[in-house]
Structure formats: C-alpha cells, structure tokens
Amino acid sequence: MPKKNAFYAQSGGVTAVINASACGVIETARKHKDKMGKVYAGRDGIIGALTEELIDTSKESARAIAALRHTPGGAFGSCRYKLKGLDENRAEYERLIDVFKAHNIGYFFYNGGGDSQDTTHKVSQISKELGYPITCIGIPKTVDNDLPLTDNCPGFGSVAKYVAVSIREASFDVASMCKSSTKVFVMEVMGRHAGWIAAAGGLAAENKGDAPHIILFPEVRFNQTRFLSKVKECVKKYGYCAIVVSEGVRHSKGQFLAESGTKDAFGHAQLGGAAPVVAELIKSKLGYKYHWAVADYLQRAARHIASKSDVDQAYAVGKAAVEFALAGKNAVMTTIVRTSNTPYRWKVGEAKLSRVANVEKMMPASFITKDGFGITPRCRTYLAPLIKGEDYPPYKNGLPQYVQLKKIAVKKRLDAGFNIKQ
Amino acid sequence: MPKKNAFYAQSGGVTAVINASACGVIETARKHKDKMGKVYAGRDGIIGALTEELIDTSKESARAIAALRHTPGGAFGSCRYKLKGLDENRAEYERLIDVFKAHNIGYFFYNGGGDSQDTTHKVSQISKELGYPITCIGIPKTVDNDLPLTDNCPGFGSVAKYVAVSIREASFDVASMCKSSTKVFVMEVMGRHAGWIAAAGGLAAENKGDAPHIILFPEVRFNQTRFLSKVKECVKKYGYCAIVVSEGVRHSKGQFLAESGTKDAFGHAQLGGAAPVVAELIKSKLGYKYHWAVADYLQRAARHIASKSDVDQAYAVGKAAVEFALAGKNAVMTTIVRTSNTPYRWKVGEAKLSRVANVEKMMPASFITKDGFGITPRCRTYLAPLIKGEDYPPYKNGLPQYVQLKKIAVKKRLDAGFNIKQ
Numbered sequence: 001m002p003k004k005n006a007f008y009a010q011s012g013g014v015t016a017v018i019n020a021s022a023c024g025v026i027e028t029a030r031k032h033k034d035k036m037g038k039v040y041a042g043r044d045g046i047i048g049a050l051t052e053e054l055i056d057t058s059k060e061s062a063r064a065i066a067a068l069r070h071t072p073g074g075a076f077g078s079c080r081y082k083l084k085g086l087d088e089n090r091a092e093y094e095r096l097i098d099v100f101k102a103h104n105i106g107y108f109f110y111n112g113g114g115d116s117q118d119t120t121h122k123v124s125q126i127s128k129e130l131g132y133p134i135t136c137i138g139i140p141k142t143v144d145n146d147l148p149l150t151d152n153c154p155g156f157g158s159v160a161k162y163v164a165v166s167i168r169e170a171s172f173d174v175a176s177m178c179k180s181s182t183k184v185f186v187m188e189v190m191g192r193h194a195g196w197i198a199a200a201g202g203l204a205a206e207n208k209g210d211a212p213h214i215i216l217f218p219e220v221r222f223n224q225t226r227f228l229s230k231v232k233e234c235v236k237k238y239g240y241c242a243i244v245v246s247e248g249v250r251h252s253k254g255q256f257l258a259e260s261g262t263k264d265a266f267g268h269a270q271l272g273g274a275a276p277v278v279a280e281l282i283k284s285k286l287g288y289k290y291h292w293a294v295a296d297y298l299q300r301a302a303r304h305i306a307s308k309s310d311v312d313q314a315y316a317v318g319k320a321a322v323e324f325a326l327a328g329k330n331a332v333m334t335t336i337v338r339t340s341n342t343p344y345r346w347k348v349g350e351a352k353l354s355r356v357a358n359v360e361k362m363m364p365a366s367f368i369t370k371d372g373f374g375i376t377p378r379c380r381t382y383l384a385p386l387i388k389g390e391d392y393p394p395y396k397n398g399l400p401q402y403v404q405l406k407k408i409a410v411k412k413r414l415d416a417g418f419n420i421k422q
Numbered sequence: 423m424p425k426k427n428a429f430y431a432q433s434g435g436v437t438a439v440i441n442a443s444a445c446g447v448i449e450t451a452r453k454h455k456d457k458m459g460k461v462y463a464g465r466d467g468i469i470g471a472l473t474e475e476l477i478d479t480s481k482e483s484a485r486a487i488a489a490l491r492h493t494p495g496g497a498f499g500s501c502r503y504k505l506k507g508l509d510e511n512r513a514e515y516e517r518l519i520d521v522f523k524a525h526n527i528g529y530f531f532y533n534g535g536g537d538s539q540d541t542t543h544k545v546s547q548i549s550k551e552l553g554y555p556i557t558c559i560g561i562p563k564t565v566d567n568d569l570p571l572t573d574n575c576p577g578f579g580s581v582a583k584y585v586a587v588s589i590r591e592a593s594f595d596v597a598s599m600c601k602s603s604t605k606v607f608v609m610e611v612m613g614r615h616a617g618w619i620a621a622a623g624g625l626a627a628e629n630k631g632d633a634p635h636i637i638l639f640p641e642v643r644f645n646q647t648r649f650l651s652k653v654k655e656c657v658k659k660y661g662y663c664a665i666v667v668s669e670g671v672r673h674s675k676g677q678f679l680a681e682s683g684t685k686d687a688f689g690h691a692q693l694g695g696a697a698p699v700v701a702e703l704i705k706s707k708l709g710y711k712y713h714w715a716v717a718d719y720l721q722r723a724a725r726h727i728a729s730k731s732d733v734d735q736a737y738a739v740g741k742a743a744v745e746f747a748l749a750g751k752n753a754v755m756t757t758i759v760r761t762s763n764t765p766y767r768w769k770v771g772e773a774k775l776s777r778v779a780n781v782e783k784m785m786p787a788s789f790i791t792k793d794g795f796g797i798t799p800r801c802r803t804y805l806a807p808l809i810k811g812e813d814y815p816p817y818k819n820g821l822p823q824y825v826q827l828k829k830i831a832v833k834k835r836l837d838a839g840f841n842i843k844q
Contacts, residue, residue, distance in 0.1 A: 010598070013599070014595055014598045014599065016591075044601040044602065045602075047601065047602065071594065072591050072594050072595060073591075073594030073595045073596075073597060073598040074598030074599070075598070077597075077598050077599075077601055078598045078599055079599070079601055079602040079603065080599070080602055080603050081602055161820055164820070164821060165726050165821065165822060166720050166724075168821065168822065168824070169438075169494050169495075169720065169723035169724055169725055169726065169822075169824075170718075170719040170720055170723045172493065172494050172495030172723060172824055173436055173494060173495045173496075173719045173722065173723040174495075174719065175495060176432070176436045176495040176496030176497070176499050176500045177435070177436065177496070177499075177500055177501070177502070179466040179469065179499055179501055180466065180467075180469065180501040180502055180503055181501065181502050185719060187720070203820070203821065204821065206819075206821070273695070273698060275716075276695060291718050291719050292716070292718060293715075293716055293717060293718035293719060293720050294695075294697075294714070294715055294716045295715060295717075295720070296592075296713050296714060296715035297592040297595045297596065297607060297713055297715060298588050298591065298592055298609070298715050298717065298720075300595065301591035301592045301594060301595040302588075302591055303591055304587050304591065304727055305726055305727065307820060309820075384819060384820065387819075387820035387821070388819065388820045389817075389820065390814070390817055390820075392812070392814070395811075395812055397628075397806060397809075397810065398583055398586070398625070398729060398731075398806065398809035398810045398811065398812075399586060399587065399590065399625065399626065399628070399809070400587060400590065400591075402590070402591075402594055
C-alpha cells in the first residue's frame with residue numbers, strides 16, 4: 001500500500017499557539033516520511049478542503065515550519081464554518097472524501113474546538129461508510145477552555161497569562177494615581193459562555209488586597225446593588241478598585257451587560273463592550289473617576305507573553321496526533337492529562353471523539369467564591385500551572401519576528417468546484 | 423556645611439519605566455552618601471511635599487530599590503496636581519520651601535512632563551528669592567513624547583513597543599480569519615493631542631501590505647469618505663484591514679470621534695472610545711464584520727514588553743539628575759541626545775528649565791504620509807531605535823514580580839498642616 005498523505009486544518013477563532021500545534025504535526029510527519037506522505041493544509045480551514053484549495057506544506061523550509069511554534073494567528077487561515085449534520089448536508093462530507101481521495105489523503109488532523117471535534121468524528125464515520133476509510137485525529141484548541149475530557153485546552157493558558165499580567169500591570173498604574181485621579185479600572189476579557197478567562201485574572205491577586213478586587217463572571221448574574229457596594233468597599237479599603245469583567249456577563253433577566261442600551265451615532269444598539277457599561281455605571285452611581293480597557297483580539301494573539309506550558313502543550317498535542325495516527329489509533333482527540341499539581345506534571349492522553357463532540361465543559365461552581373466576585377483556592381490550584389513559564393519569540397528591531405508562509409497551492413485534481421454556503 | 427537631603431517626586435500619568443528613573447535617582451544618591459543625605463520621596467507626588475507626607479527611601483532595601491527598575495506604575499504615588507503661578511498661589515510655594523527647610527532638603531528632583539518641569543523651574547526661582555536656594559533638576563517622563571529639547575521622553579518607547587507589537591499580533595489573528603469572519607480590526611491608543619503613540623503602531627508595517635494599513639492621527643482631521651474608501655481598498659487588496667486610531671482623532675469641526683453621539687443606558691453622552699465609533703461606522707457603511715480593542719492603561723503599564731532603550735534611558739536620566747546636582751548644575755532638565763541612528767547611540771544631555779516649561783513638542787508634518795494614513799520613512803527612522811531591545815522583568819509562578827515598597831513615613835516636623843485644593 002503506497003503511503004498516504006495527511007490533511008491538516010485550523011478551525012474557529014485562532015490563538016497565540018495554534019500554530020505551535022501545526023508545527024508539532026508537520027515536524028513529526030516529516031520525521032516519519034517513510035510512513036506518512038506530505039502534509040496538505042486547508043487554506044482557510046475546512047473551506048480549503050471543500051474547495052480543493054490545499055497548501056503544500058512540504059514547500060515550506062524547516063526553518064519556516066519551526067517558526068510556527070512562536071507565531072500567533074492561524075498560519076494557513078482558519079474559518080468559522082460548521083459542517084452540518086450528515087443528514088442535512090451529506091454532499092459536503094462526500095465532497096471532502098472526493099478531495100481526500102483525489103489527493104491520496106489518508107489522515108485527517110483537525111485543530112479546533114467542540115464543533116471541529118464533532119466534524120472530525122463525522123468524517124471518520126462517513127469515510128468508512130463510503131469505502132475510503134480515513135484516520136481522523138482531533139487536536140484540541142480553544143481560548144475558551146471548554147472542551148471536555150482534557151485537563152485544559154491549548155490556547156487558553158496564554159490568554160490566561162496575558163489577562164493576569166495585564167490586570168496586574170494596569171493595577172500598579174491605577175494604584176499610583178488613585179489619591180487624586182482614577183479610582184476604578186475595568187478590563188474586559190473574552191468568554192461569552194464561561195468564565196475561565198475572567199477567572200485567570202484572579203491569578204494576579206496573590207496576596208490580600210492585590211488586584212483584581214472584583215471579577216464579574218458570566219456564571220453569576222449581575223447584581224447592581226451588591227456590585228456597587230463592593231466597589232465602594234474596595235475604594236475605601238485600598239484606595240482604588242480593579243475589576244475584570246467577562247464580555248458574557250448578564251443582567252438578572254439574561255440580557256448581556258454589553259448590550260444594555262448603548263447606542264452609537266447612527267442609533268444602532270450595541271457598540272459592544274461590557275467594560276464601558278460597568279465603568280459608566282460606577283461613575284454615575286458612585287462618582288469615581290474611571291478608566292476602562294477592552295483587550296479583544298490582543299488577548300488571544302499575545303504570543304509575546306505566551307505561557308510556556310501552553311506552547312509546550314500545543315506542540316505536544318500536534319505531535320501526538322501524528323504519532324497516534326501512525327500507531328493505528330482513530331477517531332480520538334489528543335488531550336492533556338494532568339498528573340501532578342506540585343510540581344506541575346502533565347502528559348498527552350486521548351479521548352474518543354464520540355465522547356468529546358457537543359459537550360461543553362463549564363467552570364465548576366466551586367471555582368467561584370461565595371460572594372461571586374473572586375476565585376477560590378481550588379480554582380487557583382487548577383489555573384496556576386497553565387500560565388507557568390515564559391516562551392519569548394525572537395525579536396528584530398524591537399519587534400517579534402513572526403513567520404508568514406509561502407502557502408504554495410497543491411494543483412487541483414478535480415474538475416468540479418464546490419460552492420460554500422455561508 | 424552639613425550635607426543636604428534630596429526630595430524626589432513622580433508627577434502626572436505614570437509609565438512602565440518612571441520607576442526606573444526613581445531607581446536611577448536613589449541608587450546614584452546612595453553611591454554619593456558623602457555628599458548627599460537621604461532621598462525623601464513625595465507620597466502621591468508633589469501633594470506629599472505640600473502635606474509633609476514624605477517617604478524615607480533609606481528604609482527600603484537595596485534589592486527593593488533595584489526592583490524599581492522593572493516595576494511599572496509610580497512606586498511612591500503620583501498625582502495630577504499642577505501648582506499655580508507664583509502670583510496666583512504663592513502660599514503653595516512658600517509651603518514647599520517650609521517643608522524642605524524643615525527636612526534639610528537641598529535638592530529637588532521632579533519626574534514628570536511639561537507642567538512638572540514648569541513647577542521645577544518655579545521652585546528653583548522662588549527658593550532663591552526666599553533665601554533657601556534649592557538645587558532643582560527636572561527628570562523627563564511622559565508617554566506622550568511631547569517634551570521639547572529632548573530627543574524623546576522616557577515612557578514613550580515602551581508604549582510605542584507595546585502598540586507596535588500588539589497591532590502586529592492582532593493583525594496576524596485577523597488575517598487568519600478574514601476569509602469567512604472578521605475583516606476589520608480597530609485598536610485605539612492614547613494621545614489626545616499628538617499622534618506619537620499612534621505613529622508607533624506604524625512600526626509594525628515593515629513590508630508592503632503589512633498591518634496596520636491605516637493610522638488615524640489627531641493631527642489629521644477625520645474625513646469619512648476618504649477613510650471608508652481606504653478601508654474598502656485594503657479589504658480588497660489584503661483581505662482585511664487593520665487600523666490604529668488615536669483617542670484624539672477629531673471630526674472636521676473639531677469634535678472628538680470618541681464623543682460622537684454614543685450614549686449609555688443612562689442617556690449620558692460619551693461612553694468613550696474612538697475605536698467602537700470607527701468600527702461601527704465601517705459596519706454600517708461597508709458591512710464588514712469588525713472587532714475593536716481599547717488598550718487604555720494596559721499600554722502605558724505594560725512593563726512586561728518594555729523597550730530596553732526606554733528602560734536604559736529612564737534609568738540614565740534619573741542617575742544623571744543626581745550627578746548634575748552634585749556637579750553644581752541647577753534649573754535644568756536631563757535630556758536624551760541622539761548621536762547616531764545606525765547604530766543607535768545616545769547620551770544624556772541637559773536643557774534649561776526656562777526653555778522647557780510650557781513648550782509642547784508636536785509631531786512634525788513630515789512624519790505623516792501625504793494621504794494622512796501612515797508614517798513616512800523619516801518617522802520610522804526616528805521611532806525605530808526607541809523600541810529597540812527587550813528588558814523582561816523576573817517571573818515567578820508565571821507572573822511578573824513587581825515590587826511594592828514599604829513606604830515608611832518621615833516624621834513630620836511642622837505643626838501646621840496644609841489643605842490641598844483639588
């Protein structure tokens with residue numbers, strides 16, 4: 001049997017370390033050239049597989065591939081495109097198999113979150129059904145940290161580190177000025193459904209009185225009275241109040257704070273931003289001068305302050321995906337298994353895709369303090385190792401040197417095109 | 423003549439490196455104990471001098487003082503408090519001299535921007551007049567880079583580096599997703615009057631097509647039609663458009679973009695934020711999906727990504743202030759003198775306070791491209807060395823270790839208190 005090529009794609013929102021996983025996949029495949037052919041990457045994620053726009057990673061130098069380890073974003077392009085169920089759009093799956101067949105692809109590595117793991121699972125099923133069985137391995141990725149059966153998700157640790165470092169630094173600034181100027185600082189972070197990222201801000205508060213003093217979680221409905229009273233208490237006690245607010249915080253009736261009535265110059269609702277809403281509320285009710293920041297993409301792209309644990313794990317789950325495939329495993333996702341907290345130790349494990357698909361891991365209630373404004377020691381024990389270590393990219397002229405690949409296209413072999421319905 | 427003590431205070435908005443200047447002052451004074459007494463720091467800036475709340479820096483360990491070099495914010499507290507003119511509030515100046523006399527203070531080191539240099543100048547004049555001459559040396563500091571007679575201002579280089587690194591990273595993110603998702607990213611940076619910080623974002627665009635594609639300067643009035651057409655062109659050409667917008671950008675009639683009609687839930691104007699206004703404009707007129715970030719204090723507190731040039735210079739201007747004072751200089755500000763661009767070389771110089779006070783250095787028109795959306799090669803030549811080099815703080819458990827001083831108070835010697843009018 002001639003050796004098969006591999007397909008790799010990045011899916012969903014990218015992270016500071018998803019390219020480290022790509023690096024792990026490609027470098028490991030290159031080490032096993034006797035058993036695995038070329039690695040073709042999907043241009044713009046799975047869309048590239050459907051439209052037969054494949055990138056030949058063998059045309060990239062070893063140096064360029066190595067540089068993926070320290071480059072943020074998705075080097076091959078990613079997309080938010082969810083394949084429908086088999087019954088709803090069988091044509092998409094059949095097209096995938098056609099493309100894979102045409103390019104002698106026998107391995108499918110899909111690097112993404114819950115939806116992507118679901119797709120990986122379906123491809124594995126239908127490829128068998130269609131008589132062209134493909135080895136399918138999922139590679140976990142999400143800043144939201146919401147995949148089940150893995151201790152944590154590559155991508156999360158680096159956002160967590162960025163958030164903890166940033167709120168600590170900004171709080172040193174506010175603390176200096178609070179006597180005569182800004183007394184409240186509000187920093188908004190990602191996490192529409194779960195408070196993992198907001199919780200990471202809590203890591204900065206190592207000692208009593210340290211910032212952040214308040215965390216607003218999407219898991220805890222916003223109570224204006226209790227919140228304002230806590231802000232007032234902090235300003236009294238510490239001279240200032242530093243707040244981390246998740247974009248996903250909701251009023252008691254379920255409406256996002258970020259949507260609560262902000263209107264732009266054109267009369268459109270929702271300029272977005274929970275932070276300005278919270279800040280303005282404090283100003284109007286308590287009179288404190290405020291500043292606010294919205295980190296947005298800066299947080300998930302901040303490769304310059306990536307967590308070494310995170311980079312190492314992102315690489316490892318990519319590397320293991322290739323090794324698992326070559327060892328004959330199929331329809332599994334590589335996972336991180338924590339084997340010890342102190343010292344922090346972990347290894348790569350596996351989870352059946354059938355058990356991963358469509359399950360969202362929420363933050364345990366035991367991770368949030370009773371008053372709803374902080375993280376518990378248990379949460380800290382879980383989060384702390386994930387931001388451990390620094391892994392600085394190389395710099396030139398004061399700027400990080402991130403790689404842009406050549407992305408040379410593989411020649412198309414199919415006559416038919418394919419229309420993407422977006 | 424018994425040796426005199428020194429007074430040091432931090433003024434105005436703090437920076438990632440103002441403590442490096444404090445470190446330079448204190449370490450250098452300690453080296454000259456034979457000639458200079460203790461360094462007393464003003465608690466919360468000049469307010470501490472008026473209220474006789476002095477911090478005895480001799481009670482801080484050598485290790486703690488050394489750690490100031492890598493700690494952001496203002497370790498002794500800062501304030502936005504401008505002393506009035508001599509005629510308007512002579513009592514304040516007289517009070518300062520009373521406090522300095524009571525504590526045998528013969529040196530006044532004031533670390534701040536334009537207003538602070540003006541104060542330093544006035545203290546030098548009135549102290550002579552009142553028969554208690556004090557050696558007054560200004561130490562430059564401002565993220566705004568708007569002090570005259572110095573090549574650049576300590577504090578600016580680190581913000582510049584943060585902004586250039588951040589827009590580069592976020593743009594890698596957007597570029598990955600633009601095929602099917604976000605096409606426009608807007609990042610708001612500081613600079614109400616001058617576009618130095620926004621210009622620094624331009625450093626990330628080293629090659630044609632690199633982000634940021636558009637910079638909105640406070641120096642260039644906002645032209646909606648031209649702006650939108652440029653955004654459209656970029657999306658067509660590069661697939662996405664990355665924009666750096668200064669908080670100080672104004673409409674043609676002079677109104678800040680940030681104020682253009684945003685109203686919060688309580689009907690208050692100005693939730694703040696030029697970025698959301700620009701982003702929403704693009705969405706409504708061109709239909710592109712957007713993301714936006716407001717860096718706010720994160721940018722000026724980001725010691726974790728400080729520029730080594732900046733840290734070195736911040737330290738040097740503090741060190742030189744003490745050396746100048748001991749050499750008999752008076753009523754000068756320490757400055758940075760650029761002696762070569764390639765390789766970058768600089769030394770510490772001096773400028774008369776009388777020439778520094780109340781002069782704002784604006785960005786030369788020759789630094790902005792003709793279309794008003796970018797920086798010229800000349801601007802790049804000026805800015806590039808300022809972000810050179812990395813100077814990482816020490817980390818423990820994944821977090822930067824910033825020092826919090828003991829801040830032990832010097833015993834008050836005056837019976838009378840002093841009311842600060844704020």
